[in-house]
Amino acid sequence: MSSSLYFIIPALGGYTLTSLYLLKNPHILHRKRRTAFHCTHISHRGGSGERIESTMEAFSHAVEKGTEMLEMDCHLTRDGHVVVSHDENLLRQTGQDVTISSLSLEEMPLYKERMEVTFFAGHYSTGTDRKFALLEDVFRKFPNMPINIEIKEENTVLIQKNTNMPYSFSISRGMQLLLLFYSGLLPFVPLGESFLQFYLPRIINRTYIPEERILKSRLVISLIEKLTMRKSLLKHLASRGIQVHLFVCNEEQDITAAFKTGATGVMTDYPTLLSNYLSRQRNQESRI
Known part of the structure; x- marks a missing residue:
């Protein structure tokens, strides 16, 4: 057993270092995905x-x-x-x-x-x-x-296969994404999706009141936030050309939090609010 550790520990160390390096430099293995539009x-x-x-x-x-x-x-x-x-x-x-x-x-x-x-x-x-x-x-x-x-429904009349149509992560694929991220495999795996769209967890039980009983627990929401709102994950996806949209941000503090976390775009019920926010940000950046 002790002799096998001489091989296992260096292998795990090498795997971890390689995974971390490729997480920050995805262009080494993956060509950046390009869509016809980029939405903030x-x-x-x-x-x-x-x-x-x-x-x-x-x-x-x-x-x-x-x-x-x-x-x-x-x-x-x-x-x-x-x-x-x-x-x-x-x-x-x-x-x-x-x-x-x-x-x-x-x-x-x-x-x-x-x-x-x-x-x-x-x-x-x-x-x-x-x-x-x-x-x-x-x-x-x-x-x-x-x-x-x-x-909202699995209807063959509504859903037509189109290989050129960009698509988002489904719930099941989102779960796979998290497993790949936490196992260190994500940098090695090709992804077909062009968008990741997910709740900004901090809005739950504040501006958004869920019907699901489990989501009313602060502990559950805190866990979801810690697992999903990882800057390194969102930055990796953005570096691979996958747009990250967080929703639904209806207060300025949530818009700010979404962009700070790594969102490339924000979804809102108040387009005027978001337009004014983005305009102020552009003005501030132009003064720097």
């Missing part, structure tokens, strides 16, 4: 803190405020239309306990006149537009705007 400012549900979420009015307002990406979710109506909506069940958004898949496009109700911002408890938004948007109309109106679409 992302509007969650079109900026649901300033207009009714996921409406054409919200998307237009966010674009006017300088957003670089629109985030949205999609569902399929009974008659095959792709509707932009976070929820499949419309109770929260409309007050009617019906599902999108059970309705035709003509039967879709209007949004409530006043809606609570999901990621900013106690805050509400209003707007003149209360109609559910069609995905094709969003594409038509904003042909050059990067759009982050989260498909």
